[in-house]
Amino acid sequence: MAIPTKHKALLLLSHAGSYEIRDVDVPMPDAGEVLIRVEAAALNPSDWRTRHTEYSFILPGYPAHQGSDAAGVVVALGEGVTRFKVGDRVLHQGSYSNGEKLAAFQQYTAVPTDLVAKIPDNLTFDQAATIPLALATSAIAFYQKRLEVDGGGGAGLLPFWKEGGRGKYSGKPILIFGGASACGQYGIQFARLSGFSPVITTVSPSNMELALSLGATHTIDRSLSADALIEAVKAITSKPFHFIYDSVSSEETQNIGYDLLAPGGTIVILLRSAVKEDKLTRDKTILTCWGSVHLDMHKEFGAEMYQHITKWFEIGYLRTTATEYVPGGLSNIPGAQERVRSGKVGPRKLVVHPSETI
Numbered sequence: 001m002a003i004p005t006k007h008k009a010l011l012l013l014s015h016a017g018s019y020e021i022r023d024v025d026v027p028m029p030d031a032g033e034v035l036i037r038v039e040a041a042a043l044n045p046s047d048w049r050t051r052h053t054e055y056s057f058i059l060p061g062y063p064a065h066q067g068s069d070a071a072g073v074v075v076a077l078g079e080g081v082t083r084f085k086v087g088d089r090v091l092h093q094g095s096y097s098n099g100e101k102l103a104a105f106q107q108y109t110a111v112p113t114d115l116v117a118k119i120p121d122n123l124t125f126d127q128a129a130t131i132p133l134a135l136a137t138s139a140i141a142f143y144q145k146r147l148e149v150d151g152g153g154g155a156g157l158l159p160f161w162k163e164g165g166r167g168k169y170s171g172k173p174i175l176i177f178g179g180a181s182a183c184g185q186y187g188i189q190f191a192r193l194s195g196f197s198p199v200i201t202t203v204s205p206s207n208m209e210l211a212l213s214l215g216a217t218h219t220i221d222r223s224l225s226a227d228a229l230i231e232a233v234k235a236i237t238s239k240p241f242h243f244i245y246d247s248v249s250s251e252e253t254q255n256i257g258y259d260l261l262a263p264g265g266t267i268v269i270l271l272r273s274a275v276k277e278d279k280l281t282r283d284k285t286i287l288t289c290w291g292s293v294h295l296d297m298h299k300e301f302g303a304e305m306y307q308h309i310t311k312w313f314e315i316g317y318l319r320t321t322a323t324e325y326v327p328g329g330l331s332n333i334p335g336a337q338e339r340v341r342s343g344k345v346g347p348r349k350l351v352v353h354p355s356e357t358i
Ligand SMILES: NC(=O)c1ccc[n+]([C@@H]2O[C@H](COP(=O)([O-])OP(=O)(O)OC[C@H]3O[C@@H](n4cnc5c(N)ncnc54)[C@H](OP(=O)(O)O)[C@@H]3O)[C@@H](O)[C@H]2O)c1
Pocket: 044, 045, 046, 049, 133, 134, 137, 177, 178, 179, 180, 181, 182, 183, 184, 202, 203, 204, 205, 207, 222, 247, 248, 249, 250, 253, 269, 270, 271, 289, 290, 291, 292, 345, 346, 347, 348
């Protein structure tokens, strides 16, 4: 199929403002990049957070391109590209900082090949589109080293894909808040691959089976009060928690997690810290993880991870989150985004097909 010169992109016009679909130039792939026709793009809470809240600082300006999760087909190669060919099915993470090229909420996008992975045959475009942001965020949270930049980075665990990494944390407990969230689902799977035991997670009762099937050993009803939740955790294990992953990161979960963390331990959160000042101690580390492989601090880590992604899903080390297809292409992203914002979508990702945009 010939590549058009113009394509449709969804643009956010201002902070907390409306969206507009515009005809814009199809980006040209530079050396080392591939041009991808986006077949499926998934929505994330970060879309509405960067649109409506203080996290808009992540956007470089307006009109802003958004969309962190994309799967599609390679349609052109930049100079020097040998790892991919035209027709390959691929996935990649979008970025807000250079949206014209990387963003997912558009019909074509250009991406550096070291941050692109082939989609294994056992995954559809919709399934593949659910992977990039949640996988990268949890991988960074667990396995990226601690970084002095922005108080962030990750817990610095030995990656499960490195020699000695598989099962390394056998016998050590882990607590994961939000085992049904996309990030939490990868957190559980990483905990399983890294050998943690017990793997304790908080979910709604309807998602307990899901969490157990991913590798959790114990589930706790997320609606328990803080005191009851702490008691429930302590009833499962008396071992100290040296690593807690909070993929919810509400004020409540952060404070419960901090209370349960052992001295010397690390809690990785995905939003800004809301741990009460009066309980902060030097003994316990809180890290905010910024889950983009396009950030300079994570590019090298991301490129290493992208070499393995295809295989992980092909051989069943990892499973994607469930999908829900939203018809109407880019035009229906604003409505679908309201559903994500309401917190009522559950343990699945909403996926659109940009080619269906009218
Ligand atoms: N820092 C970063 O780079 C970064 C990257 C990705 C995401 N995030 C943030 O991380 C959070 C998770 O993102 P996501 O995409 O993984 O979310 P998601 O898939 O949209 O999460 C939805 C699930 O969260 C669960 N949940 C909500 N409140 C909970 C609570 N108090 N306890 C336990 N589970 C709870 C619900 O589980 P049940 O259905 O079981 O109730 C729900 O199904 C969001 O706030 C997002 O903005 C940050």
